[in-house]
Amino acid sequence: MNSETLQQLLELEANLTKVSALEAKEDSNQTELLLAHLDKITSQNDVNSPIKSSTSSDELPIDAQVISADEIQTKFKEQGSLSWSCDQCHESLFVSEDDARDLAAKSDSKDCCLETLQKYKSTELDSLELSFWWFFINNFSNCVLTLPNYTRFMITKGVPNSLRSIVWTKILQIETTEHDYYERLYRSLNMDVSSELKIIENDVRRSIPGLTNVTNDSQKQKIVSVLNAFSIYESHIGYCQGLQFLVSPFFSQFNDEIDCFKALIQLFQVNHNLSGIYDHSMSGLNLWFYQFEEIFNDQFPTLSSHFQHLNIDLKMFLSQWFVSLFAVTIPVSFLPRLLDVVLMEGLQSTIFRTSLLLLKENEELLLSIDDDELVMKHFLSDMCWCVFHNDESEFTSKLMDMSVCKFTSANLDALESQFNSKINSNSSHSRNKSIFGKFMDGLKSTTSIDSYSSRLRSNSIASTISTISSVSSVSSTAPSSPTDAKQRQQEYHRRSSAIPPKLSISISHSSNLSEGLKCLAIDSCQSSIISHDDDLDLLSEMLKLCIANGVEDPVLEKVKMRLEIRADS
């Protein structure tokens, strides 16, 4: 990656920003979910690691290793190619991992498969894409901050299959956490047997999407172990039927129990309201139903009244969609693409958007059906996915194109408050006290944490504080919330004061760019391995950019000094 490609990326980003501003839907910024979720990921990482929480943002964690562009290009061509299938007959191109590594075709390959393989062999990431993925893999959060629109563009295009496992590792931030620690934890958890192990075994044996790496018995046994360990580790969740669908795509990508286990834990930590969906009373599900139905009724009044006319309850298929992440019916090739978006933009909002998209795309057909049975069968089977013509790219681009404004945490939080007050006013009429009681218990444990969407970027601490106070007033019954809120508040102050208050960069559309550049420079410089002269050049180039654009920061001086020392040696 050289300064030229960086410049190109920045220009592309600027153009995409302009385009999205032109297309702006209901004054929403399409990158909002992406950036909000990034906050969750990064703040989660701070909270998780006691070592990191003491450092301020000018001493970002040192990545163990910088992966060079060449390595990424090689990886692109080799690794993970097991998942390559023929463009025409959709058969897998390789029998074994070794074949895939050597790009050796199966002995009985058909002409169309050989053709596809030849195409793959000659395919390389173009320099711009390579630069992007280099940036992304080596400094995920700053890449997203610097190039939010371009990141969305690349996610829409799809993470290259062969890079997906490393890209997911970066987004989930699971490689920076100590592998040894998790390995020991995982092994010791598996010394124990979950009370639900029998169900886990039964479910994994009988229902799992047909993904790569999850086909044979020994692989399935590993998934059983992951679920067993997870159900003991997260005892308030245990095992919920449906989790097997969530685990299998991760296992398929990582093909490693411990990575898969870490991914699962991280997914639940970053998406904190997720545990309410899977916990012992599935208490969070009713809130999600409410939020979704409100959005649906608002956006699709015609379809909504059609459903009412047919006496159809959305929950009937929503429960299957939400709990299995659509995996009961979704075409297998869509699943990794869906998870790309889930990981980047958050699980709840992605599930909601996908559900709404399914309803939207099927609307015309549905309005012509005047039979409740057909509608139910349509949505509970894979028929509802036919609208995407088995084309995962069509699905992804339609999904990413949906307006995000209804799915922002602000909007979902508002719906949550509505729901809570409704519950409170209805409580005296509740006919089922036991379920209701469980439900409220669940709420208490989820709402308080859930609503703290950290809003580092929004640069308005005031709004954050008001969010916090509104949340603590809503969930004042939860004893832990006031202290948590206070801690969070302090955290925001600390973080925001670490950012130089005035950054003016002429080519930038926001302060993200300078911040991103700065962090990238610091990160890369601190890394122990800088394997390429190119990388060094890039660093100094970025430094120049920062200085030229008036970014003044003592840290940059430090970087400059280190760079000079390195260049000398």
Place this chain on the structure above:
Amino acid sequence: MSKSNLSKYKIVFLGEQNVGKTSLITRFMYDTFDSTYAATIGIDFLSKTMYLDDKTVRLQLWDTAGQERFRSLIPSYIRDSHVAVIVYDVSSKKSFELLDKWIEDVKIERGENVIICIVGNKNDLTDERQVSLQDGEAKAKAHGAKIFLETSSKLGYNVKSLFKKIAKTLPEFEAAGKSGEEGASEMIDINVENTTTQDGQCQC
């Protein structure tokens, strides 16, 4: 392909996981059996038209997830149901003991407006049997279940007759009746019994 002239009945299958709810329905629908069916996540839906004597009814079969935690979804699943089929596994004492909880859930949601039907499945597993036929019958009687049967989806034993019995308990109206709310309001004047069995459709 509207079937509005048919009487439709909502039949919900409940019971612990792995007692064979899905296989019971599959046996009835397609007369097949497989030892591994995908776990039902949330709910699944199938329907079949049944000819009985000289009448035709449409059975809407709702297959539910058996795992305990899915119970919070049960109220919305059994809304409007006419028949609740609660299944246990004769080779699992636990699944039999937990019948009470399922029946309680049904009664809380539907009161007396539902026909309760208890089924002891897997009766081919003679060596592993943990629940006797008498115990099953006694429980059915205690809960006022209208139907009690032991079945085997694997062998196809008693499955057809289960569904026949279910169909026979359904209130049989004239063909034009109660396909929707208009239908229900038309029926109101006919007699009091009908309205009590049908008023679940209006609200709750």
